[in-house]
Amino acid sequence: MRKAFKYRLYPNRSQAEALDTMLATHRRLYNLALRDRRDTYEGGERSVSYGEQSARFKESRKVLASFAATNFSSAQATLRRLDKAFKAFFRRAKAGECPGYSRFKGEDRFRTVEFPSYGDGCRLKDNHRLYVQHIGHIKVKLHRPVEGTIKTVSLKKACGKWYVIFSCDLGEAPEPVQDGPEVGIDLGLKAFLVTSDGESVRPPRYYRKAQKQLRVAQRSVSRKQKGSNRRRKARQKAVRLHEKTANQRRDFHHKEARKLVDEHRLIAVEALNVKGLARTCLAKSTHDAGWAQFVNILSYKAEEAGTRIIAVDPRNTTQACSSCGAMGEVKKTLSDRMHVCSCGYVADRDVNAAKNILSLGRSDQVRTQRVAASVA
Numbered sequence: 001m002r003k004a005f006k007y008r009l010y011p012n013r014s015q016a017e018a019l020d021t022m023l024a025t026h027r028r029l030y031n032l033a034l035r036d037r038r039d040t041y042e043g044g045e046r047s048v049s050y051g052e053q054s055a056r057f058k059e060s061r062k063v064l065a066s067f068a069a070t071n072f073s074s075a076q077a078t079l080r081r082l083d084k085a086f087k088a089f090f091r092r093a094k095a096g097e098c099p100g101y102s103r104f105k106g107e108d109r110f111r112t113v114e115f116p117s118y119g120d121g122c123r124l125k126d127n128h129r130l131y132v133q134h135i136g137h138i139k140v141k142l143h144r145p146v147e148g149t150i151k152t153v154s155l156k157k158a159c160g161k162w163y164v165i166f167s168c169d170l171g172e173a174p175e176p177v178q179d180g181p182e183v184g185i186d187l188g189l190k191a192f193l194v195t196s197d198g199e200s201v202r203p204p205r206y207y208r209k210a211q212k213q214l215r216v217a218q219r220s221v222s223r224k225q226k227g228s229n230r231r232r233k234a235r236q237k238a239v240r241l242h243e244k245t246a247n248q249r250r251d252f253h254h255k256e257a258r259k260l261v262d263e264h265r266l267i268a269v270e271a272l273n274v275k276g277l278a279r280t281c282l283a284k285s286t287h288d289a290g291w292a293q294f295v296n297i298l299s300y301k302a303e304e305a306g307t308r309i310i311a312v313d314p315r316n317t318t319q320a321c322s323s324c325g326a327m328g329e330v331k332k333t334l335s336d337r338m339h340v341c342s343c344g345y346v347a348d349r350d351v352n353a354a355k356n357i358l359s360l361g362r363s364d365q366v367r368t369q370r371v372a373a374s375v376a
């Protein structure tokens with residue numbers, strides 16, 4: 001079982017500069033390798049493999065000082081990242097989708113450098129310093145202890161601050177809990193989530209307030225003249241607010257996930273990335289990102305606790321009746337808040353959806369158990 005631990009880094013001025021240089025070098029490597037692949041591909045030649053690019057990088061280290069001053073394994077991790085993006089692209093193209101071609105990474109789209117094997121180029125020293133090859137010993141604040149065995153290390157820059165993320169192996173996951181209630185969850189816009197027991201969770205007030213402030217701050221940025229000092233200041237303010245909102249949201253996600261995991265042996269949620277998912281136009285990407293983070297947190301908390309978590313295909317979960325199974329004749333619109341079925345069942349629309357999600361989760365569980373039994 002893997003778990004990530006994230007801590008703030010406090011580099012001094014020269015270390016911060018060196019970290020920025022490291023990030024820029026990795027970004028350059030990524031973009032160069034992407035250009036290499038793209039040119040070869042468009043030239044109608046064969047495709048370039050990760051192995052070739054890795055070998056070429058090794059050669060270029062002899063002549064390029066910035067590449068020579070880069071940890072080799074971490075550079076390989078960056079090349080592998082590109083390789084993964086390419087494989088995903090070809091897989092999706094083959095499946096008949098029209099994926100976007102891998103993009104060159106601008107500064108705000110490339111923020112992470114990975115050290116794929118702990119101890120190679122990056123290592124924790126006496127619990128308050130992180131050694132990074134070519135950079136030195138950076139102050140780190142371990143606000144909670146690292147658990148398990150550190151496997152990989154990532155250095156990430158976000159909103160001008162640096163973080164270290166340890167991915168740790170915590171050993172075998174606990175046995176699944178056998179007893180306890182089960183729950184289905186419908187994620188929505190009006191309520192953050194609604195459970196099959198009829199419980200509805202709204203985002204806290206301060207959280208909604210921060211979102212409003214954020215909108216105001218962003219408008220304020222766009223009204224100021226480009227390149228002006230006032231615009232720069234307004235942007236700084238928006239960035240800080242953005243960070244604060246993101247923290248509050250994560251905090252809220254952690255708390256809600258904790259409650260659900262503590263109280264249930266099985267949690268069924270909708271799979272967020274199902275193809276053709278009929279999300280309404282109201283569901284902006286910000287909401288999607290929020291849901292994805294929540295489901296992610298919920299999943300790892302569940303894994304740690306031995307709670308089963310099952311992602312189900314959410315299609316028809318709003319339309320179908322959770323009491324008799326009939327599909328509603330009239331498709332519900334967003335303003336239809338109630339589920340009214342000809343069988344006589346009446347319920348809140350989201351509670352009905354959550355109940356459907358739970359029963360799908362239950363049947364999925366039965367199926368996976370049968371598969372496990374036939375394999376065993």
Ligand SMILES: [Zn+2]
Nearest residue numbers: 321324341343
């Ligand atoms: Zn019905």
